[in-house]
Amino acid sequence: MTSRVIGPIDPPPRLLMGPGPINADPRVLRAMSAQLVGQYDPWMTATMNETMALYRDVFRTANEQTFLVDGTSRAGIEAALVSLLEPGDRVLVPVFGRFGHLLTEIAERCRAEVHTIEVPWGEVFEPQQVEDAVRRVQPKVLAVVQGDTSTTMCQPLADLGEICRRHDVLLYCDATASLGGNAFEADAWGLDVVTAGLQKCLGGPSGSAPITISDRAAAVIDGRKHVEAGIRADDETDAPGERIASNYLDLAQVMDYWGPRRLNHHTEATTMLYGARECARLLVEEGLDAAVERHALHGLAMLEGVRGLGLGVFGDVAHKMHNVVAVEIPDGMDGDAARATLLADFGIEIGTSFGPLHGKVWRIGTMGYNARTDAVLTTLAALEQVLRTTGGVAAAQEVYAS
Numbered sequence: 001m002t003s004r005v006i007g008p009i010d011p012p013p014r015l016l017m018g019p020g021p022i023n024a025d026p027r028v029l030r031a032m033s034a035q036l037v038g039q040y041d042p043w044m045t046a047t048m049n050e051t052m053a054l055y056r057d058v059f060r061t062a063n064e065q066t067f068l069v070d071g072t073s074r075a076g077i078e079a080a081l082v083s084l085l086e087p088g089d090r091v092l093v094p095v096f097g098r099f100g101h102l103l104t105e106i107a108e109r110c111r112a113e114v115h116t117i118e119v120p121w122g123e124v125f126e127p128q129q130v131e132d133a134v135r136r137v138q139p140k141v142l143a144v145v146q147g148d149t150s151t152t153m154c155q156p157l158a159d160l161g162e163i164c165r166r167h168d169v170l171l172y173c174d175a176t177a178s179l180g181g182n183a184f185e186a187d188a189w190g191l192d193v194v195t196a197g198l199q200k201c202l203g204g205p206s207g208s209a210p211i212t213i214s215d216r217a218a219a220v221i222d223g224r225k226h227v228e229a230g231i232r233a234d235d236e237t238d239a240p241g242e243r244i245a246s247n248y249l250d251l252a253q254v255m256d257y258w259g260p261r262r263l264n265h266h267t268e269a270t271t272m273l274y275g276a277r278e279c280a281r282l283l284v285e286e287g288l289d290a291a292v293e294r295h296a297l298h299g300l301a302m303l304e305g306v307r308g309l310g311l312g313v314f315g316d317v318a319h320k321m322h323n324v325v326a327v328e329i330p331d332g333m334d335g336d337a338a339r340a341t342l343l344a345d346f347g348i349e350i351g352t353s354f355g356p357l358h359g360k361v362w363r364i365g366t367m368g369y370n371a372r373t374d375a376v377l378t379t380l381a382a383l384e385q386v387l388r389t390t391g392g393v394a395a396a397q398e399v400y401a402s
């Protein structure tokens, strides 16, 4: 009835300085406005191959199986875990924030036998703690988050890869929040499956989950391959492993879809592919090391900036991700009201927080397209005004309020 008055999409101007999503790079938005092409058009399959090659560079891997899962980062996590874990398999999850709990929950839904170890929020694990647990649990998969935005911590991974190789454990990593803004080496660190998303340091919208899969993990997944009846070749039989409990997120099928056989599965989310390809092109063009340095610089500027405002910073700063900082809300201040003022009066969004940190810290991101000097200084200037109750801005705000 009211549909006559619903206008075209016209979002308000916002500077998104939370823990994600952030403003997309305009180049990504332009790429996403390109026309669709049929999914088996030679141009399209070539573009898919280019996207695979670009993400091999982004993940720093030679893995043949490097492609996109269509869906948000969580789809990548679910695809990895549901495809690796058979019911009853043991999985170990080191939990140091909210996303460790997510991995735990998803692994439980795969009906795996889930074991967790925990450190307090604001800390990361020592390799020895993980190795002791690996020895005790003897899991098939170790599932760990690299950067957990809920606490801002970045778990060092290099030693974990070595531990997993030594104990013949597959290592899965959720690098959604950290990839592109912090050092990352899929092959050199011995990671078997890594998933990510676009809406953090990659400077795109959410909706596509880049993934890379080592040969040994791909063999485990292929060992569970059950071919869909309608596309089964005459000479094909099912693999001996239990069938993967999802069709959409069945990586055995998705690998065949991106691979040379191009077996039909889902309809590729073409517009997201254009966006994901441009995100990777931006990173590769800048240079991965340069992108990490840029995030380190602007993250440090934001860290010192909030300290300069007299605010405390949560957690073990030596292990903080470059791209997000948890800022202690001053005593007596209503953190949500301050965030609302930042949004309404300055068009700037910063993040709230979850669980034990709720009401205690704001999370401020400097990532992707917004890891820039003007974005950092504008955010700090606005925050400074929100913390003050006198001066020119406060006087103007009183005019608007009256």
Ligand SMILES: *Cc1c(COP(=O)(O)O)cnc(C)c1O
Binding pocket: 020, 072, 073, 074, 075, 099, 145, 147, 148, 149, 150, 174, 175, 176, 177, 197, 206, 207
């Ligand atoms: C932000 C984030 C996600 C996001 O998942 P979506 O499905 O894209 O919302 C996943 N994992 C981590 C570690 C994150 O920081």
